Amino acid sequence: MNRRLLRGALTLAVMLAIAERCPAPIIFRPGEGWTYEPVGSEGAKWVRKRAKDQLQVAQDAFDHREYKLSLKAARRVVKVWPLSDYAGPAQYLIGRCYEERKMDERAFKEYQTALLRYPKLPNYDDLLKRQYAIASRFLGGQWFKLWGYIPFFPSMEKTAKLFEQVAHNGPYNETGPKAQMDIGTAREKQKDYPQAVKAYEKAADRYHDRPEVAADALFRAGMAWDKQAKRAEYDQSIAKASIEDFQDFSALYPTDPRVPQTQEIIASLRVEQARGAYETARFYEHYKRWQGALVYYNEVLLKDPKSPFAQFARERIEKLKPRAEKQREQLAEYEKKLRAATKAAATNAPPELPAKK
Numbered sequence: 173m174n175r176r177l178l179r180g181a182l183t184l185a186v187m188l189a190i191a192e193r194c195p196a197p198i199i200f201r202p203g204e205g206w207t208y209e210p211v212g213s214e215g216a217k218w219v220r221k222r223a224k225d226q227l228q229v230a231q232d233a234f235d236h237r238e239y240k241l242s243l244k245a246a247r248r249v250v251k252v253w254p255l256s257d258y259a260g261p262a263q264y265l266i267g268r269c270y271e272e273r274k275m276d277e278r279a280f281k282e283y284q285t286a287l288l289r290y291p292k293l294p295n296y297d298d299l300l301k302r303q304y305a306i307a308s309r310f311l312g313g314q315w316f317k318l319w320g321y322i323p324f325f326p327s328m329e330k331t332a333k334l335f336e337q338v339a340h341n342g343p344y345n346e347t348g349p350k351a352q353m354d355i356g357t358a359r360e361k362q363k364d365y366p367q368a369v370k371a372y373e374k375a376a377d378r379y380h381d382r383p384e385v386a387a388d389a390l391f392r393a394g395m396a397w398d399k400q401a402k403r404a405e406y407d408q409s410i411a412k413a414s415i416e417d418f419q420d421f422s423a424l425y426p427t428d429p430r431v432p433q434t435q436e437i438i439a440s441l442r443v444e445q446a447r448g449a450y451e452t453a454r455f456y457e458h459y460k461r462w463q464g465a466l467v468y469y470n471e472v473l474l475k476d477p478k479s480p481f482a483q484f485a486r487e488r489i490e491k492l493k494p495r496a497e498k499q500r501e502q503l504a505e506y507e508k509k510l511r512a513a514t515k516a517a518a519t520n521a522p523p524e525l526p527a528k529k
């Protein structure tokens with residue numbers, strides 16, 4: 173028993189000695205909550221009683237690349253003095269700290285908070301530029317991080333959404349047109365060409381008074397449709413959409429140096445349309461649907477009479493015309509007999525029974 177008491181007394185004495193020598197790492201401040209103060213740190217020396225002074229601590233720490241201390245001091249400004257003139261700059265500094273620590277997703281979110289809560293910040297444009305720069309890094313292949321720390325994978329879906337936010341924040345700012353165009357670029361990297369076209373066409377409409385932006389947007393919309401057309405076997409509406417965008421581009425910006433290129437692409441797309449019609453005609457011919465085959469062989473000639481498929485289409489049209497006519501006559505005869513049978517059945521139908529009273 174005496175030994176147990178002695179051990180207990182010694183243990184208690186050691187714990188008290190350690191507690192007296194080592195400052196508590198967890199500090200509670202009224203109105204702020206709990207904060208962590210590492211052993212050996214300056215503790216409360218970074219705390220100030222005025223928002224201006226607290227922001228200065230954060231800025232000085234940032235200038236000396238003490239980003240953790242800067243982050244802590246800036247957060248205190250926002251939390252303790254949220255309505256002061258210093259809260260906005262402090263929120264901006266929070267984003268800068270995360271960006272310097274290579275935590276781009278978190279930095280983007282903190283910048284967004286600054287834009288929403290403090291829209292009158294004098295460096296609003298700089299915030300937009302920083303958000304755009306972050307999104308551009310992800311567009312270049314930078315990996316997103318799991319839980320903000322573990323590199324996980326690049327994502328064009330997430331990247332497009334970042335650019336959408338930038339474009340929404342400042343549609344007519346310097347970053348707006350670039351962000352809207354980069355939405356399309358991200359979607360193209362996903363091979364989601366319809367969404368890419370949607371982004372480009374939105375840019376063309378929104379910035380129609382900026383020819384350099386609108387022209388590039390229309391051209392890239394046509395190119396995106398062209399990429400989609402090359403992947404589509406029978407959906408020739410894609411090629412049609414691409415042709416229409418290129419025609420609009422050529423008509424609106426005839427002096428653009430890319431016009432000759434668009435004419436070449438239009439010619440190739442017409443060949444693609446002819447090929448699609450040809451393949452469809454072959455399909456109908458395979459199943460002996462001569463009239464349907466004739467329709468699509470004629471479509472080959474309408475789409476591009478000079479295409480490699482045109483001569484074969486002409487030959488098939490001449491050969492299938494008699495068969496199509498005979499098939500049409502057979503169908504007409506069948507319909508005639510069907511109508512006669514229907515009429516006879518109606519004439520010979522039993523009289524209706526009187527309804528029960």
